[in-house]
Amino acid sequence: MKKILAILLLVTITGCSTTAPVVTKFPQVPAELVQPAGKLTPLDTSKKVELSDIIENANENAGKYYALREKYNAWIEWYNSQKKIFDDIK
Amino acid sequence: MGQLHWMFSLIPDDFLVWVYYLLTGAGVVLYIASKLVNLIPMMGQYKFPVELIGVTILVAGSYLLGGYGTEMSWRERVKELQAKVVEAEQKSEKVNTVIQTKVVTKIQVVEKQVEVVRTQIQKDKEIINADCKIPDIAIIDYNKAIADPSEEKK
Numbered sequence: 001m002k003k004i005l006a007i008l009l010l011v012t013i014t015g016c017s018t019t020a021p022v023v024t025k026f027p028q029v030p031a032e033l034v035q036p037a038g039k040l041t042p043l044d045t046s047k048k049v050e051l052s053d054i055i056e057n058a059n060e061n062a063g064k065y066y067a068l069r070e071k072y073n074a075w076i077e078w079y080n081s082q083k084k085i086f087d088d089i090k
Numbered sequence: 091m092g093q094l095h096w097m098f099s100l101i102p103d104d105f106l107v108w109v110y111y112l113l114t115g116a117g118v119v120l121y122i123a124s125k126l127v128n129l130i131p132m133m134g135q136y137k138f139p140v141e142l143i144g145v146t147i148l149v150a151g152s153y154l155l156g157g158y159g160t161e162m163s164w165r166e167r168v169k170e171l172q173a174k175v176v177e178a179e180q181k182s183e184k185v186n187t188v189i190q191t192k193v194v195t196k197i198q199v200v201e202k203q204v205e206v207v208r209t210q211i212q213k214d215k216e217i218i219n220a221d222c223k224i225p226d227i228a229i230i231d232y233n234k235a236i237a238d239p240s241e242e243k244k
Binding site for chain 2: 022023024025027028029030031032033039040041042043045049050051052054055056059060061062063066067070071074077078081082085086088089090
């Protein structure tokens, strides 16, 4: 009788098991941030290079760096914000 | 077991829960009756079968009642979580819009700055180039500095 009771109690406990089907989508990334990084522009050696060409080239490449830096910082901000939002789901 | 739960899900919950309570109650009554059956003359022989049936019904009722309670509390929890997920997704989209706008604006500022400096260089071109001769090796070295190291390895 005790064995039967023990088995029946074990069966009873299985009634408490279940799974929670909650589906979360991976958050979207702003389109601007998924563009691949461009290359730096070298000096055009096919013509005579002057100091002004070098400065202009440095200016253009610096612009590319600063644009990339903004995207990189935006990625950090995106990650931290999304992490906070999804960590709050409890 | 899953099919059994699915079949039960077709029956209205209120009706089911009453059946579970009745089963559990019947189990308790039968179990108590099995303990009292000796007091009634000629009925002592039914003690064990009544006790067995009582315990079985009691366990089955408890199982179903426990399963029902757990299912209901999980459904409630799932609904709660699903609402939070929807809210989080909306917040996430808002954050994306803010970041997208911010990064586009900042890149526009950078591009504008590059353009302003380019115009200034064009204006100062003659002064900049007046007393300066660039050796070819300087240009080669400059381009080497700009070259992508990851591409050179290929």
